[in-house]
Amino acid sequence: MNCPAPDTLSPGHAPGGRVLVIACGALAREILALTRQHGLSHIDLQCLPAQLHNRPEKIPEAVRRAIHVARHDYDRILVGYGDCGTGGLLDKVLDEERVERLPGAHCYAFFAGLDVFDAEAEAEPGTFYLTDFLARHFETLVIRSLGLDTHPELRDAYFGNYTRLLYLVQDGDPALEDRARAAASRLGLTYAQRRTGYGLLESRLAEFAPRGTDA
Structure with missing residues (x-):
């Protein structure tokens, strides 16, 4: 359940700029494994507590705060959540912030496809x-x-x-x-x-690979 604190991550440098994934803590292990496996050293990870799933109404604003803190330090931001029980409220926040999230209603869907x-x-x-x-x-x-x-x-x-x-x-x-x-x-x-392997999580992160590499 552990995720490196944002200020302990070494900023990566790659064509296309730095990318931050703001994700549920339940995905930390998988995202870190994929970034290592595919050489995505320009992707940093910030986790929000996995326990937010017990209070999904708190997820949208927690994600918004994380976006606001990080926006000026990164070229792109991806949110590592599904809807996760927010009833569309997370998508509303992301539309306002112009940030994408993983496809699907929850992690079961994007792992399975x-x-x-x-x-x-x-x-x-x-x-x-x-x-x-x-x-x-x-x-x-x-x-x-x-x-x-x-x-x-x-x-x-x-x-x-x-x-x-x-x-x-x-x-x-x-x-x-x-x-x-x-x-x-x-x-x-x-x-x-x-x-299932990592499913859509892997294919979505692979889109952030630097040009000219095989992810």
Whole structure:
């Protein structure tokens, strides 16, 4: 869940200028891995707390503040969020600030791909989704945040309408697969997984590669 503080990042220099990604902390590991993998040293990352997902109404203004602080130091800014439960309010802010975000309603969609996610959701509407981040932090972000560690009897109240847990796999870490399977068992759901890699997150960041490089 850690993300380097903005003032600890070394400014990159590349054709097209410096790029800042303002992202949900839940994407920090993936974005840093992609910038290293594709040699995107001119891209810096600033994370906002992953816990904002519990208060999505706070996301738009938190993103706006980050844009205002960074705007004069960067040539381009990309916001690493989907709509993420803001009900279109994040898009309204980004239209006003003239900044783009990742495509899709949430990270499940841009990891899986928009069409694939829609097909999965239509095939089985009662699906609870996990990413690598959520598999890694399932105990904290799901069990404890919902109080299921102290009141396990509430499980069916929260998850009674779900039928399966679908793990969208980014890295292919067997330990995370074990955690995802354990999460499905704990919630009383059928387990399924789909290898997505980084999906639209990777292809979108690749668009910021310096000219003449293979990203």
